[in-house]
Amino acid sequence: MTIGEVVNLLDAEILCGEDRLDTEIHTACGSDMMSDVLAYVKDQSVLLTGLLNPQVVRTAEMMDMLCIVFVRGKRPEPAVIELAREKGIVLLCTQKRLFVACGILYTNGLGG
C-alpha cells in the first residue's frame, strides 16, 4: 500500500511529508522501545509509536524507514517535525491506539 492509504486507514493527520504520500510501503513495526526497533527490526518502512522524542526520528533515519505514525493523538514538538522534514521522513498522527492502528494496517495487507 502507499503512505496515502495509511493516512486514510488510520484517519491520520499529516505532520510533514505531504509530497511523499505516493511512496509504496510493504512492512511496518510498532514499538515504544527504540532499543527493540534497533535490535529486531529488519526492513520495515513504517514505525508506529507512542513515543515523541527526537530519537524516534533518529532511530527511523538510521534504519532507513520512510514514515512514522504517532498513536493516541500525540503530537511531537515542532523541532521533531522539523528534524523529520530534513531527513525526508513522513510524520503522521492518529487518534487510534498502537494495537488498533497496527491491527488495521495488518488486516489491510501490510506485513510485519
Added chain:
Amino acid sequence: MSECIRLEYEVDGQNFASAGHASESVKRMLKQMGVPAQHVRRVAIAMYEGEINMVIHAHGGTAVAEIYPDRIDITLADHGPGIADIPLAMQAGYSTATENIRSLGFGAGMGLPNMKKYSDDMKIESQLGVGTTVKLRVDFGE
C-alpha cells in the same frame, strides 16, 4: 590526499535531544561516497547505539570516524563511570538503565550486542572511574 577521511565529533552528554548527530553525519558522508546501502545501515545502527550509550551512561565524549575505501574505523571514547564487567554488559538484556531512560525508549540491554552484530570487529576497553573506549570496524566488502 591520503586514503583516509577522518571525522571527529563532540558527543554532548547533557543533551539527549542531539544524541545521534555524529552517526547521522557519518551516515550522510558514507552515502555520498557511494558505500553500498547495507553497509551504510550497519555503520549507522552500530555507531548510533554507541553514541546513545555515551549520552545515557557516560556524560558524552568524542566520536572519531576514519573512513577508508574498504572500511570504516569508529572510536567512541568517554570519561564516564566505566563498565565493571564487560562480558556481562555484552549480554542481551543486561542493562543498568534507569526508569527515566526507559521512558525515553532506551535501556533494553540490546545496544552492545547489536553493535557486535552489525560490526565486523568490536573492542571495548574500560576502566572504572576513568572511562570507556569502544572501537568498531565495519568492512565494505561483498
